[in-house]
Amino acid sequence: MAKKKARPKREALLMARGITRRFGDRTILDGVDLDVAAGEAVGVVGPNGSGKSTLLRCIVGADEADSGETTLAGRELDERRPEIRQDLAVVMDDIDFFPDLSVVEHLDLMARAHSQPDAEEVVNVVLDEVGLMEVSGQLPSTLSSGQRRRLALASAFVRPRKLLVLDEPEARLDVEGVRWLGDKLVAEKRAGRAVLLVSHDPGLVERVCDRVVRLGPAPEPAPDATDVH
Numbered sequence: 001m002a003k004k005k006a007r008p009k010r011e012a013l014l015m016a017r018g019i020t021r022r023f024g025d026r027t028i029l030d031g032v033d034l035d036v037a038a039g040e041a042v043g044v045v046g047p048n049g050s051g052k053s054t055l056l057r058c059i060v061g062a063d064e065a066d067s068g069e070t071t072l073a074g075r076e077l078d079e080r081r082p083e084i085r086q087d088l089a090v091v092m093d094d095i096d097f098f099p100d101l102s103v104v105e106h107l108d109l110m111a112r113a114h115s116q117p118d119a120e121e122v123v124n125v126v127l128d129e130v131g132l133m134e135v136s137g138q139l140p141s142t143l144s145s146g147q148r149r150r151l152a153l154a155s156a157f158v159r160p161r162k163l164l165v166l167d168e169p170e171a172r173l174d175v176e177g178v179r180w181l182g183d184k185l186v187a188e189k190r191a192g193r194a195v196l197l198v199s200h201d202p203g204l205v206e207r208v209c210d211r212v213v214r215l216g217p218a219p220e221p222a223p224d225a226t227d228v229h
């Protein structure tokens with residue numbers, strides 16, 4: 001008989017319990033529990049409108065759940081608390097930039113505002129990694145939508161963080177960009193950080209995520225292979 005591998009018992013870094021969110025008489029989230037340990041990536045998948053972004057927003061405190069609670073490293077997760085902001089980097093699907101700050105000025109501001117030690121060095125490394133070095137002096141309005149997406153991701157990667165929360169980070173990235181993102185997220189786990197990822201890219205989820213939480217109706221069962229002639 002195959003022996004079950006004992007999993008090391010790790011206290012989850014992020015713990016969400018009973019997250020419930022209603023809009024009017026529609027219950028979008030009904031008591032969702034979710035844990036992410038340090039060094040682990042958890043994927044959230046499901047069709048459009050199944051509540052993935054709402055779940056992330058409730059978890060990071062950008063939206064208020066009707067009930068439920070979230071803790072990060074044992075502390076109530078409230079974005080307004082400095083010690084929480086220090087541990088958390090979030091990239092949602094709504095990207096906003098200061099119109100009159102260049103790419104490098106944005107990243108520099110992000111890094112310094114979040115007390116990144118060696119801000120200059122980190123900004124240079126991330127600029128190179130995301131392929132924005134050539135456009136580092138340009139304003140966000142002059143970037144392509146894919147480059148703006150890269151800037152949004154870079155803004156998270158220049159921050160100190162224990163937990164990275166990403167909503168469809170692959171959106172608008174080219175093939176090479178998605179490959180880079182996969183590498184980067186695997187490196188996040190190796191560095192002992194936790195990743196919570198909403199994605200519609202099965203390849204990215206497969207590569208990065210240790211576990212997957214599915215929202216919305218159960219997927220159609222795959223056709224029975226024995227029925228195919």
Ligand SMILES: Nc1ncnc2c1ncn2[C@@H]1O[C@H](COP(=O)(O)OP(=O)(O)O)[C@@H](O)[C@H]1O
Nearest residue numbers: 023024028046047048049050051052053054055
């Ligand atoms: N502020 C809001 N007011 C009313 N309905 C909302 C609000 N935010 C989200 N919804 C609804 O909740 C459902 C889930 O939305 P969302 O979490 O964005 O889905 P997903 O990210 O999985 O595509 C959708 O039907 C959406 O219309």
Ligand SMILES: [Mg+2]
Nearest residue numbers: 052053054167
């Ligand atoms: Mg969404």
